[in-house]
Amino acid sequence: xxxxxxxxxxxxxxxxxxxxxxxxxxxxxxxxxxxxxxxxxxxxxxxxxxxxxxxxxxxxxxxxxxxxxxxxxxxxxxxxxxxxxxxxxxxxxxxxxxxxxxxxxxxxxxxxxxxxxxxxxxxxxxxxxxxxxxxxxxxxxxxxxxxxxxxxxxxxxxxxxxxxxxxxxxxxxxxxxxxxxxxxxxxxxxxxxxxxxxxxxxxxxxxxxxxxxxxxxxxxxxxxxxxxxxxxxxxxxxxxxxxxxxxxxxxxxxxxxxxxxxxxxxxxxxxxxxxxxxxxxxxxxxxxxxxxxxxxxxxxxxx
Numbered sequence: 001x002x003x004x005x006x007x008x009x010x011x012x013x014x015x016x017x018x019x020x021x022x023x024x025x026x027x028x029x030x031x032x033x034x035x036x037x038x039x040x041x042x043x044x045x046x047x048x049x050x051x052x053x054x055x056x057x058x059x060x061x062x063x064x065x066x067x068x069x070x071x072x073x074x075x076x077x078x079x080x081x082x083x084x085x086x087x088x089x090x091x092x093x094x095x096x097x098x099x100x101x102x103x104x105x106x107x108x109x110x111x112x113x114x115x116x117x118x119x120x121x122x123x124x125x126x127x128x129x130x131x132x133x134x135x136x137x138x139x140x141x142x143x144x145x146x147x148x149x150x151x152x153x154x155x156x157x158x159x160x161x162x163x164x165x166x167x168x169x170x171x172x173x174x175x176x177x178x179x180x181x182x183x184x185x186x187x188x189x190x191x192x193x194x195x196x197x198x199x200x201x202x203x204x205x206x207x208x209x210x211x212x213x214x215x216x217x218x219x220x221x222x223x224x225x226x227x228x229x230x231x232x233x234x235x236x237x238x239x240x241x242x243x244x245x246x247x248x249x250x251x252x253x254x255x256x257x258x259x260x261x262x263x264x265x266x267x268x269x270x271x272x273x274x275x276x277x278x279x280x281x282x283x284x285x286x287x288x289x290x291x292x293x294x295x296x297x298x299x300x301x302x303x
Contacts, residue, residue, distance in 0.1 A: 003031075003032065004085040004086055005034075005083050005084050005085045005086070006031055006032070006033045006034070006084065006085065006086045006087075006088055006102060006166075007033065007034045007035075007036060007075075007078075007079035007082070007084040007086070008026045008033050008034070008035045008036065008087075008088040008089075008090055009036045009037075009038070009072055009075035009076065009079065009087060009089050009090070010022060010023065010026075010035065010036070010038075010090050010091075010092055011037075011038050011039075011068055011072055011091075011092065012037055012038070012039045012040065012046050012047065012050070012092045013040040013041070013042055013046075013065060013092070014042045014043060014044040014046060015042070015044075015046050015092035015093065016044045016046045016049060018092055018093045018094075018095070018214060019046060019049055019050060019053075020053075021095040021212075022090065022091075022092055022093070022094060022095045023035060023037070023050060023054050023057065024054075024095070025095040025096035026090070026096065027054065028096070029096060029099055029100075029101070029102050029103075030099045030100050030102075030103055031100075031102035031103045031106065033088065033102060034058065034082075034084075035054070035056070035057045035058065036057070036058045036060065036075045036078055036079060037050055037057050037058070037059050037060065038060045038062065038066070038071040038072070038074050038075050039060070039061050039062060040062050040064070040065040040066055040067070040071055041061075041062055041063055041064050041065050047059060047061055058078070060074060060075070060078070067183075067185050068184070068185050068186075068188065069177075069178035069179070069180050069183050069184060069185070069188040070178075070180045070184070072089060072177065072178055073177035073178055073180060073303045075087075076172060076303045077177070077303040080169065080172060080173075080300075080303070084169055085168070085169050086106065086109075086167065086168055086169065087166075087167045087169070087172060088102065088105075088164075088165070088166045088167075089162055089163075089164070089165045089167070090163070090164055090211070091164070091213065093125075093213065093214045093215055094122075094163050094164055094211050094212060094213045094214070095212055096211055097120065097123065097209060097210035097211055097212060098209065100209065101120055101209040101210070101211065102166070104120075104206055104208050104209040105118045105120060105166045105206055105209060106166070107153075107206075108153070108204055108206045109166075109168060111154070112154065112202070112204070114200065114201060114202045115154075115201065115202055115203075115204055116167065116168055116170075116171030116175070116196045116199075116201025116202060116203065117165050117166065117167050117171065117193075117196060117201070117202075117203040117204075118154075118165075118166045118203075118204055118205075118206055119157075119160040119164055119165055119166070119203070119204070119205050119206070120164055120205070120206055120209040120210050121134075121205065121206075121209065121210045121211075122134035122160075122161075122163060122164065122210070122211055122212075122213050123210050123211070123212050123213065124212070124213065124214070124215075124216045125212055125213065125214025125215070125216055126216070127212055131163075131213045131215070131216075132216065133161060134160065134161065134163075134213070137157060137158070137159050137160055137161070138155070138157065138205070139155055139156065139157055139158070141155065142155050142205070151207050152207070153206060153207055153208050154204045154205070154206055154207070155204060155205045155207065156202050156203065156204050157203055157204065157205050158193070159189075159190060159193050159203070160193075160203060160205060161189055162188075162189035162192070163211065163213050164211040164213075165189075171196060171201050172300060172303070173299075173300050174199050174201075174298045174299070174300070175192070175195050175196050175199055175201070175298060176195075176295075176298065176299070176300040176301040176302045176303055177300075177301070177302040177303035178191070178192055178302060179191055179192075179195075179244070179291050179294075179301075179302055180302055181287055181290060181291045181294070181302075182240045182287060182288065182291050183240070186237070187237060187240065187241055190241055191240070191241060191244055194244070194245045194246060194247055195246060195295050197247055198247050198295075198296070199298060235281075236280060236281065236284050239281065239284055239285070239288065240284065240287075240288060243255070243285070243288045243292075244288050244291055244292060246292055246295050246296050250292075252285065252288060252289040252292060253289075255285050256282065256285050256286065256289065259278060259281055259282045259285055260282065262278050263279065263282065266278055
């Protein structure tokens, strides 16, 4: 069998502390891989370091922070245009557990034609426990099989975060890239998994290989950006994920009309704060309607 063409995409933003482990692990892979880095205007010298220490990397420098979704889409487009059979998304704070990780992940595609995305097991940065977020998304059968010492190689999962996704070209050609109409940071991978399920693809976890994801320190940290997304804008973010799920039959026109009626009532009662909030919701509902239409069509949107 001909060796598949694998392109790895890493989006960097002030990720100097992880560069050697992240990029280095990709070039140590026994599976040949072409590495694309999209740097989101880092200020810590990260991009310059990659250029000088990993000259074989295709480095794309952005003059502003594009966010996770848009930056990855740029990399996906480049990979597809240059003949990628598979695209491997790897977070800047993650690295391959061994030189055979990508080879093992590819095996999961050979045995199941419905697979669109394969993820390895996610360990924390120290390698002494499963990543805290990853462990909460493992299917119940995995826990049972692990306890009974009869683990299989592959397990289907409803969702695994995009810290280390191997995606087939076929999946991308149908589903496309991340939805940049609705998402910049956080939530775009949940939405993407909804979309692969809509088109009949599955996501699976390969238990025979691992990545290390060094983010334990963020578990209880005061991430101001994340607070803005999940606290101040939590309701709008939830709307995007719930109403944007194209697997759900939702009458967006009815929701938009209902929102307009609520705005009129708020005007009559001179509730300025509520008017502002309802207008924000109305704008989001209109964007969701657009995204649902585009995402249902498929044919590689957003890249």
